[in-house]
Amino acid sequence: MNELELISACRQGSVRAQKQLYERFAGLMLTVCLRYLRQRADAEEAMLTGFVKVFRALEQYRHEGSFEGWIRRIMVNEALGQLRRKEPLHLAIDDMVTDVPSTQATAESDLAAADLMQLLSELPAGYRTVFNLYAIEGYTHPEIAELLGISEGTSKSQLSKARAMLQRRLEAASASALPSTSTTPHHATGRY
Numbered sequence: 001m002n003e004l005e006l007i008s009a010c011r012q013g014s015v016r017a018q019k020q021l022y023e024r025f026a027g028l029m030l031t032v033c034l035r036y037l038r039q040r041a042d043a044e045e046a047m048l049t050g051f052v053k054v055f056r057a058l059e060q061y062r063h064e065g066s067f068e069g070w071i072r073r074i075m076v077n078e079a080l081g082q083l084r085r086k087e088p089l090h091l092a093i094d095d096m097v098t099d100v101p102s103t104q105a106t107a108e109s110d111l112a113a114a115d116l117m118q119l120l121s122e123l124p125a126g127y128r129t130v131f132n133l134y135a136i137e138g139y140t141h142p143e144i145a146e147l148l149g150i151s152e153g154t155s156k157s158q159l160s161k162a163r164a165m166l167q168r169r170l171e172a173a174s175a176s177a178l179p180s181t182s183t184t185p186h187h188a189t190g191r192y
Contacts, residue, residue: 003067011058022051025068029075035132036079038121042086043079050078076137080129080147087125119169127162134159 001009001020009017029050033043053074061070120128133139133147134155144155 004063007058007061007067010055018055021054025071026051028068029071032072032075033079033082035117035120035136036076036083036129037086039086042082046079046082047075049082050075053078072137076133077147083125083129115173116170119166119173122169123162123165126158127165130155130158131162131166 001017006017006021006024010021026047030043030047033046033050034040037043037046050071054071057074061067120131123131129148130144133144134141139147141152141155141159144150145152148155150158
């Protein structure tokens with residue numbers, strides 16, 4: 001089934017189509033949720049709740065933009081909601097805007113994607129959340145500020161601090177030549 005047929009069948013209540021849609025996107029959406037939530041069980045819960053919302057809101061999808069992107073936005077919102085319940089962001093976000101110099105991502109590294117994801121997961125919740133929203137999901141600072149209930153300056157500050165901390169950890173990981181947890185190296189890309 002192509003995507004349009006799959007969406008149509010899901011809208012008509014086909015359990016087979018719903019299962020196929022879930023199987024097509026579950027792995028990717030779990031990865032999205034894992035970027036925000038440290039515990040796999042929390043990420044799985046967010047993903048499952050997110051899929052319930054996807055199926056309930058399918059009538060609202062207007063075929064504007066990618067379907068995967070539409071699902072991803074639902075998952076990000078669900079993961080953020082789960083994060084707020086598990087690890088209140090108002091405690092994790094440093095709302096004191098300081099002039100932290102922007103650092104360029106210059107660490108040359110052959111870290112595998114799994115290694116990079118591990119480094120990201122070790123960032124404090126506020127840093128990790130803003131970094132993921134900006135660098136990976138492509139949200140703007142005004143959008144992040146609205147999503148998280150913070151100022152744009154705080155969003156920019158959190159991103160800068162996350163970059164600096166990630167840069168230091170990348171350099172340390174490169175220097176110590178950590179063994180890869182993956183057999184195939186995947187290089188990180190994105191706007192960080």
